[in-house]
Amino acid sequence: MSNTSMNVSVIGTGYVGLGTAALLAHLGHQVTGIDIDNQKIEQLRNGQVPIHEPGLDALLESVKGNLDWSTSYDSVARADVVFICVGTPPGKDGTPDLQYVASAAEKLAPHLNGHAQVIVNKSTVPIGTGDYVQRLLEDHAPGYSHERHRVVSNPEFLREGTALQDSLYPDRIVLGGHPDALQIMARLYAPLIEQTFTPPASAPRPETYTRPAVVNTTLQSAEMIKYAANAFLALKISFANEIAGLCERVGADIEEVATGIGMDTRIGRRFLNAGAGWGGSCFGKDTAGLISAGREHNYNMPILQAAIDVNTRQRQVIIDKLIRHMRSLKGKRVTVLGMAFKPDTDDLRNAPAHDLIARLYQLGATVTAHDPIAMPRARREWAHLTYREASSVQDALHRADAVIIATEWQEYRDLDWSALLPSMRGCVIIDARNIIRTPIDAHVEQIGRNAPAAVPV
Numbered sequence: 001m002s003n004t005s006m007n008v009s010v011i012g013t014g015y016v017g018l019g020t021a022a023l024l025a026h027l028g029h030q031v032t033g034i035d036i037d038n039q040k041i042e043q044l045r046n047g048q049v050p051i052h053e054p055g056l057d058a059l060l061e062s063v064k065g066n067l068d069w070s071t072s073y074d075s076v077a078r079a080d081v082v083f084i085c086v087g088t089p090p091g092k093d094g095t096p097d098l099q100y101v102a103s104a105a106e107k108l109a110p111h112l113n114g115h116a117q118v119i120v121n122k123s124t125v126p127i128g129t130g131d132y133v134q135r136l137l138e139d140h141a142p143g144y145s146h147e148r149h150r151v152v153s154n155p156e157f158l159r160e161g162t163a164l165q166d167s168l169y170p171d172r173i174v175l176g177g178h179p180d181a182l183q184i185m186a187r188l189y190a191p192l193i194e195q196t197f198t199p200p201a202s203a204p205r206p207e208t209y210t211r212p213a214v215v216n217t218t219l220q221s222a223e224m225i226k227y228a229a230n231a232f233l234a235l236k237i238s239f240a241n242e243i244a245g246l247c248e249r250v251g252a253d254i255e256e257v258a259t260g261i262g263m264d265t266r267i268g269r270r271f272l273n274a275g276a277g278w279g280g281s282c283f284g285k286d287t288a289g290l291i292s293a294g295r296e297h298n299y300n301m302p303i304l305q306a307a308i309d310v311n312t313r314q315r316q317v318i319i320d321k322l323i324r325h326m327r328s329l330k331g332k333r334v335t336v337l338g339m340a341f342k343p344d345t346d347d348l349r350n351a352p353a354h355d356l357i358a359r360l361y362q363l364g365a366t367v368t369a370h371d372p373i374a375m376p377r378a379r380r381e382w383a384h385l386t387y388r389e390a391s392s393v394q395d396a397l398h399r400a401d402a403v404i405i406a407t408e409w410q411e412y413r414d415l416d417w418s419a420l421l422p423s424m425r426g427c428v429i430i431d432a433r434n435i436i437r438t439p440i441d442a443h444v445e446q447i448g449r450n451a452p453a454a455v456p457v
């Protein structure tokens with residue numbers, strides 16, 4: 001162990017916890033990943049990674065000497081830093097459910113001891129949760145000391161699918177809390193802040209990248225930064241979708257419009273992609289979480305509500321496009337390409353494909369679905385939906401009347417439609433991710449475009 005190496009416990013080994021554990025182990029720290037899910041811990045001990053995240057298995061394997069996995073919280077006793085990375089799913093009214101955060105805090109508390117230990121909230125939590133966790137520690141840690149056991153907010157900005165790059169080469173590191181605790185965090189992250197670590201083979205450093213900015217702030221501001229960042233990104237996507245709807249009606253093209261407005265450095269091109277709308281575990285939950293925080297303080301947040309409404313409408317926009325072409329969906333075979341909420345992940349939470357499959361089935365269609373990675377997971381998590389699982393894209397399209405592209409997997413970008421179309425019964429393609437770039441011999445509907453890729457048949 002080098003003398004800058006620290007002991008770290010990471011509570012929760014989901015997308016964020018695993019990424020955090022891998023990153024910190026790669027930076028040279030001794031890390032124990034803790035989860036209440038026995039099966040996950042067993043898999044990790046056997047060298048299996050329970051989620052799909054490009055490069056993560058290779059990175060975990062390369063740092064396994066610095067990593068340990070456990071269902072017990074014992075390692076907290078020797079930890080300098082304890083990360084809470086558990087889920088914060090939305091409750092019925094959009095208020096984030098803090099039961100997992102509370103249970104993690106209550107379970108870790110008895111293991112706190114005499115040395116300075118920082119407890120870090122990496123989960124996305126409502127503003128004020130840092131203080132709440134501090135109070136839980138006070139109540140449940142016999143050896144608790146306000147000076148020695150500080151809570152820090154260190155929100156996570158990684159994106160599933162590019163989690164390693166995002167963790168190793170972040171734009172910024174946000175740290176909120178007492179300055180003494182932030183000093184410990186600065187030591188923990190020193191190799192990341194200085195970029196002195198050796199880039200892993202699975203995630204080479206981008207050529208233009210230098211160093212992350214460090215934002216040292218209060219607990220409340222750090223917690224707010226995470227919510228506001230996600231809300232703003234969600235807003236950008238909904239804005240692009242709202243403009244896309246008008247583009248279709250006035251003969252403009254959202255791709256060109258987005259490029260044109262994105263060139264303004266005050267705006268930027270990213271997250272201006274029109275399509276099926278956002279999905280995933282974060283944007284819906286975090287916009288709803290902010291609105292619910294506003295409600296608690298008797299404060300309206302109409303912009304965020306509108307962003308959510310536009311996102312909900314967008315899923316119906318796709319179905320409406322299909323119905324315009326097919327009139328009735330009764331007895332029609334409709335294929336959904338892509339189930340994960342975005343490419344390069346197996347995460348199905350709040351994926352547009354879920355709602356599309358459910359709606360198509362309700363409308364009488366026979367639904368076939370395909371995803372390069374997420375199908376086994378869908379078998380478990382979407383057992384309530386009725387659809388046929390395709391063994392390949394070819395199988396998915398065989399005798400289909402229509403296709404909806406719901407996720408922009410590279411595999412779908414690369415499809416040779418001229419070879420696939422003859423096996424289909426119909427020729428309607430709703431490209432809800434605007435990925436078809438060359439004209440093909442089918443009715444192609446895109447979002448916010450007057451189907452420039454389509455050649456009417």
Ligand code: NAD
Binds near residue numbers: 100282
């Ligand atoms: P996840 O559901 O993939 O993982 C959470 C893990 O915590 C699960 O393995 C669960 O078994 C475990 N857990 C629950 N209670 C526990 C306890 N008391 N002790 C130990 N383990 C426990 O969740 P995730 O996607 O990693 O998200 C975690 C947090 O990070 C959420 O607040 C989320 O909003 C935030 N976040 C997620 C992402 C993302 O892309 N997934 C990005 C940034 C922030």
